[in-house]
Amino acid sequence: MSLTDAPKIITARAQYDDSHTLERFLATGGNDGLKKALTMTPEAVQAEVDAASLLGRGGAGFPAGRKWAMLRKADVSYLVVNGDESEPATFKDHLLVERDAHQLVEGVTIASYALQVNQAFIFLRGEFALGLERVQEAINDAYKTGALGTNIFGSGFSLDIVVHPGAGAYICGEETALLEALEGKRGYPRIKPPFFPAAIGLYGEPTVVNNVETMSNLPWIVLNGGAAFAALGAGRSTGTRLFALSGHVRNPGVYELEMVKHTFRDLIFSPELGGGVPNGDVKAIIPGGVSAPWFYPEQLDIPLGQDEVAEQGSMLGSGSIVVMDTNTCMVRAAWRITKFFSRESCGQCTPCREGSGWLERVLWRLENGQGRMEDLDLLLDLCDNIAPGLGWPPQQTTICVLGPSIPSSIHSAISRFRDEFLAHITQGKCPHA
Amino acid sequence: MSYFTDGRQARAEQLIAIYPEQRSALIPLCHLVQEQDGYLSEEGMVAVAELCGVTPAEVRGTATFYDMLHTEPVGKYLVGVCTNIACLLAGGLELLEHAEGSLGVRVGATTEDGLFTLEETECLADCNIAPCVQVNHRYVRTTTPEQFDALVSELRDGGRASEIPSHGTLIRTRRDVDLAADPGLVAQERAARRAAVEGQS
Amino acid sequence: MPESTNETVTFTLDGREVVAKKGEAIIAAAERAGTYIPRFCYHPRMEASGNCRMCLVEVEGPRGSTLMPSCFVAAGEGMNVCTNSDKVKKAQDGVLEFLLSNHPLDCPVCDKGGECPLQDQTLLHGPGETRFVEEKRHYEKPIALSELVLLDRERCIQCGRCTRFADEIAGEPLIDFAGRGDRVEVSTFPGEPFSSYYSGNTVQICPVGALTATPYRFAARPWDLDQVESTCTGCATGCRVAVQSSQGRVTRLLGVDTDTVNHGWLCDKGRFAFEGLNADGDDFELSDPRRRITSPMVRTNGELVAVSWSEAISRAASLLGETAPESVGAIGGASLTNEGAFAWTSLLKGVLGTDSVDAQLGDGLDPSLVLGLPRATINEAADACTLIVLSGDLREELPVLFLRLRAGAATKKASIIDLSNGSSCFDKVAAVRLPARPGDAPQVVAALTGDDEAMKVLARHPEGATFDADAIAKARHLVGSDGTGVVVVIGRSSLAEDAAFVEDAALALHQALPKATFLPALRRANVHGALDMGMSPGLAPGRVSMEDAASSLSALWTKKPTSTGRTTLEQLRAMDQGAQRVTVVLGADLGADVPDADLVQRALSSDAAIIAVAGNGSTTVAAAEVVLPAAISHERGGTTTNLEGRVSRLGQKVVAPGDAWEDWMMVTELAHELGTTLPFGSLDDVTNAIAVYAPSHHGLTTSLLASSQASDGVVVPLGTETLHERKAADPMAIPGLASADHIGLGAFTGSITSETPSESNQGASEVAFSQVRLPERRALNAVVPDGYALRLVSGRKLYDLGTAVSASPALAALAAPAVAKVNAYDLDRIGAHSGDRVRLRSQKGTMIIAVESDAHVARGTVAIDFNVGQAGETTNAVLALLDSSVAVVDVRMESLS
Numbered sequence A: 001m002s003l004t005d006a007p008k009i010i011t012a013r014a015q016y017d018d019s020h021t022l023e024r025f026l027a028t029g030g031n032d033g034l035k036k037a038l039t040m041t042p043e044a045v046q047a048e049v050d051a052a053s054l055l056g057r058g059g060a061g062f063p064a065g066r067k068w069a070m071l072r073k074a075d076v077s078y079l080v081v082n083g084d085e086s087e088p089a090t091f092k093d094h095l096l097v098e099r100d101a102h103q104l105v106e107g108v109t110i111a112s113y114a115l116q117v118n119q120a121f122i123f124l125r126g127e128f129a130l131g132l133e134r135v136q137e138a139i140n141d142a143y144k145t146g147a148l149g150t151n152i153f154g155s156g157f158s159l160d161i162v163v164h165p166g167a168g169a170y171i172c173g174e175e176t177a178l179l180e181a182l183e184g185k186r187g188y189p190r191i192k193p194p195f196f197p198a199a200i201g202l203y204g205e206p207t208v209v210n211n212v213e214t215m216s217n218l219p220w221i222v223l224n225g226g227a228a229f230a231a232l233g234a235g236r237s238t239g240t241r242l243f244a245l246s247g248h249v250r251n252p253g254v255y256e257l258e259m260v261k262h263t264f265r266d267l268i269f270s271p272e273l274g275g276g277v278p279n280g281d282v283k284a285i286i287p288g289g290v291s292a293p294w295f296y297p298e299q300l301d302i303p304l305g306q307d308e309v310a311e312q313g314s315m316l317g318s319g320s321i322v323v324m325d326t327n328t329c330m331v332r333a334a335w336r337i338t339k340f341f342s343r344e345s346c347g348q349c350t351p352c353r354e355g356s357g358w359l360e361r362v363l364w365r366l367e368n369g370q371g372r373m374e375d376l377d378l379l380l381d382l383c384d385n386i387a388p389g390l391g392w393p394p395q396q397t398t399i400c401v402l403g404p405s406i407p408s409s410i411h412s413a414i415s416r417f418r419d420e421f422l423a424h425i426t427q428g429k430c431p432h433a
Numbered sequence B: 001m002s003y004f005t006d007g008r009q010a011r012a013e014q015l016i017a018i019y020p021e022q023r024s025a026l027i028p029l030c031h032l033v034q035e036q037d038g039y040l041s042e043e044g045m046v047a048v049a050e051l052c053g054v055t056p057a058e059v060r061g062t063a064t065f066y067d068m069l070h071t072e073p074v075g076k077y078l079v080g081v082c083t084n085i086a087c088l089l090a091g092g093l094e095l096l097e098h099a100e101g102s103l104g105v106r107v108g109a110t111t112e113d114g115l116f117t118l119e120e121t122e123c124l125a126d127c128n129i130a131p132c133v134q135v136n137h138r139y140v141r142t143t144t145p146e147q148f149d150a151l152v153s154e155l156r157d158g159g160r161a162s163e164i165p166s167h168g169t170l171i172r173t174r175r176d177v178d179l180a181a182d183p184g185l186v187a188q189e190r191a192a193r194r195a196a197v198e199g200q201s
Numbered sequence C: 001m002p003e004s005t006n007e008t009v010t011f012t013l014d015g016r017e018v019v020a021k022k023g024e025a026i027i028a029a030a031e032r033a034g035t036y037i038p039r040f041c042y043h044p045r046m047e048a049s050g051n052c053r054m055c056l057v058e059v060e061g062p063r064g065s066t067l068m069p070s071c072f073v074a075a076g077e078g079m080n081v082c083t084n085s086d087k088v089k090k091a092q093d094g095v096l097e098f099l100l101s102n103h104p105l106d107c108p109v110c111d112k113g114g115e116c117p118l119q120d121q122t123l124l125h126g127p128g129e130t131r132f133v134e135e136k137r138h139y140e141k142p143i144a145l146s147e148l149v150l151l152d153r154e155r156c157i158q159c160g161r162c163t164r165f166a167d168e169i170a171g172e173p174l175i176d177f178a179g180r181g182d183r184v185e186v187s188t189f190p191g192e193p194f195s196s197y198y199s200g201n202t203v204q205i206c207p208v209g210a211l212t213a214t215p216y217r218f219a220a221r222p223w224d225l226d227q228v229e230s231t232c233t234g235c236a237t238g239c240r241v242a243v244q245s246s247q248g249r250v251t252r253l254l255g256v257d258t259d260t261v262n263h264g265w266l267c268d269k270g271r272f273a274f275e276g277l278n279a280d281g282d283d284f285e286l287s288d289p290r291r292r293i294t295s296p297m298v299r300t301n302g303e304l305v306a307v308s309w310s311e312a313i314s315r316a317a318s319l320l321g322e323t324a325p326e327s328v329g330a331i332g333g334a335s336l337t338n339e340g341a342f343a344w345t346s347l348l349k350g351v352l353g354t355d356s357v358d359a360q361l362g363d364g365l366d367p368s369l370v371l372g373l374p375r376a377t378i379n380e381a382a383d384a385c386t387l388i389v390l391s392g393d394l395r396e397e398l399p400v401l402f403l404r405l406r407a408g409a410a411t412k413k414a415s416i417i418d419l420s421n422g423s424s425c426f427d428k429v430a431a432v433r434l435p436a437r438p439g440d441a442p443q444v445v446a447a448l449t450g451d452d453e454a455m456k457v458l459a460r461h462p463e464g465a466t467f468d469a470d471a472i473a474k475a476r477h478l479v480g481s482d483g484t485g486v487v488v489v490i491g492r493s494s495l496a497e498d499a500a501f502v503e504d505a506a507l508a509l510h511q512a513l514p515k516a517t518f519l520p521a522l523r524r525a526n527v528h529g530a531l532d533m534g535m536s537p538g539l540a541p542g543r544v545s546m547e548d549a550a551s552s553l554s555a556l557w558t559k560k561p562t563s564t565g566r567t568t569l570e571q572l573r574a575m576d577q578g579a580q581r582v583t584v585v586l587g588a589d590l591g592a593d594v595p596d597a598d599l600v601q602r603a604l605s606s607d608a609a610i611i612a613v614a615g616n617g618s619t620t621v622a623a624a625e626v627v628l629p630a631a632i633s634h635e636r637g638g639t640t641t642n643l644e645g646r647v648s649r650l651g652q653k654v655v656a657p658g659d660a661w662e663d664w665m666m667v668t669e670l671a672h673e674l675g676t677t678l679p680f681g682s683l684d685d686v687t688n689a690i691a692v693y694a695p696s697h698h699g700l701t702t703s704l705l706a707s708s709q710a711s712d713g714v715v716v717p718l719g720t721e722t723l724h725e726r727k728a729a730d731p732m733a734i735p736g737l738a739s740a741d742h743i744g745l746g747a748f749t750g751s752i753t754s755e756t757p758s759e760s761n762q763g764a765s766e767v768a769f770s771q772v773r774l775p776e777r778r779a780l781n782a783v784v785p786d787g788y789a790l791r792l793v794s795g796r797k798l799y800d801l802g803t804a805v806s807a808s809p810a811l812a813a814l815a816a817p818a819v820a821k822v823n824a825y826d827l828d829r830i831g832a833h834s835g836d837r838v839r840l841r842s843q844k845g846t847m848i849i850a851v852e853s854d855a856h857v858a859r860g861t862v863a864i865d866f867n868v869g870q871a872g873e874t875t876n877a878v879l880a881l882l883d884s885s886v887a888v889v890d891v892r893m894e895s896l897s
Ligand SMILES: Cc1cc2nc3c(=O)[nH]c(=O)nc-3n(C[C@H](O)[C@H](O)[C@H](O)COP(=O)(O)O)c2cc1C
Pocket: A055, A056, A057, A058, A059, A060, A061, A062, A064, A082, A083, A084, A085, A086, A087, A170, A171, A172, A173, A174, A175, A176, A209, A210, A211, A212, A214, A400, A401, A402
């Protein structure tokens, strides 16, 4: 298996130690994309993004161009960049904000120009203390170099960007909860419809919400053309994408790969990438964040593409892949993921709020050898009450999809590793402990 | 008399000014209070309420939604150990247990000397160096018990001060540009845009 | 702009066609069509939050059918909705089981047990046995959110009804959710309790027993309660209530949802003042409001002693009968029912022949103005484009009216022009503030209606004008040219100012804005009913002047007053001067209510005889010659009339203590003793007599009042408002899902078209509202302020030292001490600081009081609340400064610190 020689679209600069400085940015083509964009009409910039078929990198994978198209006629509108990055095992935006904040600011400025918004926000999770510093620095730099503020590079276009810190709540990655947090409120997701951000977003105005990685692709796309981007990858999944690989692999890390051209197996086992599983072999992988149903060894050859993964009943989501080796206790894994959801449920919807806590406690008992035979059916039935049918994508009984994501790992673990659960029950302890 | 000290009043006012609506500054201002008081004190919440035009109950209600905002005093160093899935697979729970032992406190508690508060965190987005540990929201990359203990004793001795400032996540974030985009120009641009759009249709 | 209210959509509900209003939530449309969808967080009067997920229904869409919250999703044309499929049932059972997983099973000791939707749902559909074997969430036992409301966190199901109410309806987000996920709890800020005038509503709308009210806690079990629908007599808003009693004592009041008046809300005074009814009669002094008057009394050898009714009646009759009509008068009447008022008017004006009858206590407005201006309904005011407010603080005086009026401004549908001086309830939502200092209202109104000279006059004040040209320009734009869509709320903005200023301002507004309508904000319970019944000098029953009174009255009245009588203040002066020898005081506490303490003192100590008709003790009762015990509030039936002229029925729930009688009975006996007959054999006779003799009330018979179309009351004269069926109430606000209709709260069904009563009456009322002629405008002297003095402003507080609050322990504890509020500028000028004690001196007297700075108080004025103080304190401090003989009260302030 050899890697394609696709260009590094968003991580090229990150190889330098001083990638976060203005000097390095300017020395490596910084602002070239923005300057070019400003010579084009906003419509032309949008057309390039459309042509690139840039799918959102935040999780849902909605085409950025289509999302933008909804916003043109509004009088006041905002662009909000989602850098909450709290989906477990996702750490690609972390790299982008700490290592190349200028690129992000340039991307945000291009998007704002295309959308003709004059106020943008970059929402970063509060735990990114360094990232907050770096992005603010990049904004300060951009103001100094005329790349931001009033009349950018003499183009007549004006923009301000505010960096907004989160304060520790996974749910604020959900775009409407994020908007609530940005309005200074509890991070309660809003009900869609009617609160689709493009219709009723920040302060009730039409708003585009895009992920940090989505934005970071824009300078390259404008500079090289949407077609060049679309020439990479295949089908709907174009360009390159960041994959965050973690868990039981030799070389965990963030890898920028051309989409679809590689499989999970390539990512995990290729020596230049994951470098293989050190102890034992793959038992299961979580393909796109802990909300996604799991894959098993027989699915390792699925290509890393949006639709390719979806067709197999899971999702590429935030592009994070967790490898669990053969020594992993699946009850424990399912318990910990459920505990995460229980801690992070915003608490609005009864099924999510109460269901997550209940499931977590039952799993904890099971993991500790106090399970009962009827617990397995109970777990599945409670999951079914949260997401009827337990299919993927889930049927929803709640306001946002956090709730219906809870069953994924429990359902995956029980369906595939029922024996392990039974062993916990019959042995009265965790067999892996 | 303003509640904030050491130039934070100006930063507070700047935070209010950069948002279209003042309530948006609520969370950043809470971070600012934590930077000053070490935690989100009642006086601090009242000050934030006044600045944001909401009731103190709303500030407290909002703040308590978020894990990073502490309405009870915490130690000088907030030590967070992640035990979420990637870190769990790398021994996060074990490292957390070790931390409890070596700091002599349970998760959530503060050491008697007021130096350390130990927290079990959810994923901190640094899963390639697992288990992930943050001190005052800075990644310290101590993945083994030995590294952890070494860090703790270094911190006890006052080390790493430049790498790990006190908490309050905005402590080194400075917006040194005051102006937002010129409102007059923006209005002009908008009018022109609207005219163009209407002309099309 | 209520544009699409008549548009409808048709959708399929469980296989049948149902018509809904456009934009109407499925849950509401279904309910009207007879299908009850279970719910917890949804409340028909609040924005849906869609978070409990109990109301899920299946809706067919392009990608198959999905579960949707029926409280949030509007019924759409052609939509196919299923409320009873297996999928829906499973989802709802799931939600129920999730809710119960952490909810304690302490129903036997829970106040809500027996009327709890969670309990009811569980019995109906719930799982038989719990599958939850884990440990439940555990919290310390109830914590106090305020003096009146306790929270049991274990029972909370996080529906957010209470927090949403506080924020959205009351505009006082003093409670909020804290924490996240399953650790979410309702909480207040430390040291800042949920002290809202509306806190009791949260208890009523809490679907479980998480919130309880201290006055009701453990007082009764729901199944022991007996209830009747009635009207609150706390103020002139006239909220509909369900009065509940157990073992002959009133135990609880719940707000009944009416589209026209209160939307189900009550203020805490109205909700909890019933405690005063239960006060144990004889333990207190006769001057103490906590004392219930339980038997007739007559003064013998200087002492009031209990006597039989016949003895008391004969003593009262001889006092009245042996005195010349011009030496007899009556003060008070606003606490009477319409029937009581009509009966007393008949006796005083029609049998004795005196016209000196005044239901207002020197703190009201000219009745010919109140009755002569085109009147708005509450719904019209709530739907108005622009509201001009020139009255006392509505939140303090007419609390639920404030809630109704606030809603429009809070949602930016209406603009408020607030003329109040000092802090006002509309501070946060008013579009423009044009503070009128005492004496300035006519000038401010002139400026508002286009007179630029007036602006100059106002600017001549030593401290300058209170608003600038921008404000006036904005306000002028909002009122438009002829007042279309404008409603004016008119009342007494200060009791330290002659009413003439406000009255003239109102007349000026009427002249300048002929299309504007008026809502008279006279606050006292049935003051509007009393005025309608002729309880004012020069008026006869039915909103006609004495001259114009129908000749048919002679069938009932044996006499007719020959000259115009005295107002309350004039009567008090006449008592002091010996010109009025006998005064009937009808349920009024002169010492607490008349804004001239000195005058009251002189009148009470004069040798004029007082016949006090009272339910509670007061200084007036203690000074009386004859005391007649009256049935009050929920102890009597009949009707009352609210400030929009809506007549609604009272439901008698309990029996008055001891020998207390209803007023019409005493009047009949007195008339008999005086040698005439008033043909009142029963309460209904009086109601029906009103329908015959009072022109404004023609046709308002007992049978009409009892019909279901009149369940929310009827605005008189008939014809100005379409009668309508009651809208479905919040079934969870009134105990027990099934019980919501058996107490007469209306079934869940009703036709759509009859639900929008106010529409036929948008804008200015074309129907001749009354036959009373408006007074002429008088030239008022602009009173030149003295640069050294501060002009006094004194308005009412909800928790004052009046009878209702003083008699109810839970409320009396909430009355705040009096403070003087001035602008920081004036404070500085005087050399005082917030918290200092200052001495205030008027022409009349002095008082010492703490001072506070208040940015809303206009320069050159000082605001002191009327009749407030701490429980047990008997002095009504500000009264010492007031003087009813001057137009404005100027005071000098001197710091004592
Ligand atoms: C529970 C939840 C958490 C989410 N967390 C994130 C996140 O941390 N970062 C992110 O970019 N998107 C997150 N999303 C997706 C966002 O709602 C949104 O779709 C995305 O930011 C849109 O950007 P994109 O179109 O560029 O991908 C989350 C969604 C849900 C339901």
